[in-house]
Amino acid sequence: MIRLSDIWPIAAPENYKVHFARWNGESQPLEVWARDRREWQGWQEYRPARDEFNRPSIFSLVQFYHEPDIWLFGGVFRVTQRLSDCYVVELADEGASFLGRLKLRSAYRERATRVNFENHYSALEVEEILREPYSGRAFPGFENIDLSFDELETLVRNNRPDWKAALSSVKGVYLISDSNTGKRYVGSAYSIDGIWGRWCNYAATGHGGNAELRQLVSDPTLEYCRKFFRFALLEHRPNLTSDEIVFQREGFWKRILLSRGEHGLNRN
Template identity: 40%
Template sequence: MWHNQRRYFHTGQIAICLLYLYDDKWLLTTIKRITKEIDVVDDVGFEAEEIEEYRKYYGRLVLKYHNTKRGMGRTYESMMEELEVIEILSTAYDGDEFPGYENIRLSFSQLETIIRNKRSGWLDALRNQKAVYLITDTSNGKMYVGSATAQYGMLLQRWTNYIDNGHGGNIELKHLVDTKGFDYVKENFQYSVLENYNARMDDNYILGREKWWKDTLCTRQFGYNKN
């Protein structure tokens, strides 16, 4: 669990983790008991054990809650009257139907669920597409622009690489994972598509568009692009 200047948890407390879906809907992902506090800032600051008795609800319990504050940490007492259980899914949530390339905006957890659970609609859409994509670090606004071409196995393979190790072989992202850990990526990275192309599009054109987006978004100066 990530820790910044404000410490949300202390040893012995229970952490209920929710993933935002859409339209004020949240998915229960896990419930953990904090077992140890680690004296760090901007890093994984706690050790925790999953509470097994609630496992059957992980990925299945959907709640409704309207979040009006910027910070993501809450005490249960401050929001319990606003939480509404609206559904218990028959199977673990594995993502929405593919919404179109222009509407892709996925957290690491959402992308991992799509890939690991082999969501056919999503995988079919990503498998044969070349693209220029954007990775955003939601904790600080830094961005990384990348491309998926035939050389790197198209968009599905490229994003699968990120799910496997967090950096996909990119120099600056690898340095980030080495210094802050894979959990930092899992908790803060968001994935979207800037432009997409069919498999026949020339790779050199896509690389040119990648460069254009790097220049436009200034990701070499202020983001995670090295070149």
């Protein structure tokens, strides 16, 4: 076992609050960190009624939700001002080489997410140091694709090469599920960029030009999509497959999944 203190001696942990950032009901902090560092800094700037970041520094940890009890180092932030409605923070150079790469193990499950660092520093175990900063989950294979919109955004914004290479190479039929209404949308992709090109369009707009989805996605921040949309690949075919076969398979899945009419989001 290697502990954090073995590779990163911190003389005064009592000068830090540790932020165990977890799902906030809308977004996974891991996806926020990977897609938009300014948005991630906003997670440190949020101030609740109590002055919880009442020390000079914040040691930020991001729940690595794909793996139990694993946290990704998200930076040390200096608190420069404590305003009535927010904190003003800046990312410090401290631990810069570990940023987005250092994975730590902690079984912390208490309700509070902002706690005294000295109570946890000595117990944090080093799980892994990634070769490069985290930019999204590794491609799991065509049969295992199950993505939240949140995660899809991360992969697209980072142009994750393993996902892009795999999904650009195939045509196919996909499923979008709305967990809020329980309805489903079945679509197909057959352009030169395959599934990847089609899903990039969804990541940018939320609706991909589909009429029923457009009615759900009226907020340009894509908040509804991040909260409720999930993407899955129903089947994939080589790029040389004729478009007609892809259309036929799309129709098959629409029938099977009842995605037309009152039970679904397909109009045809």
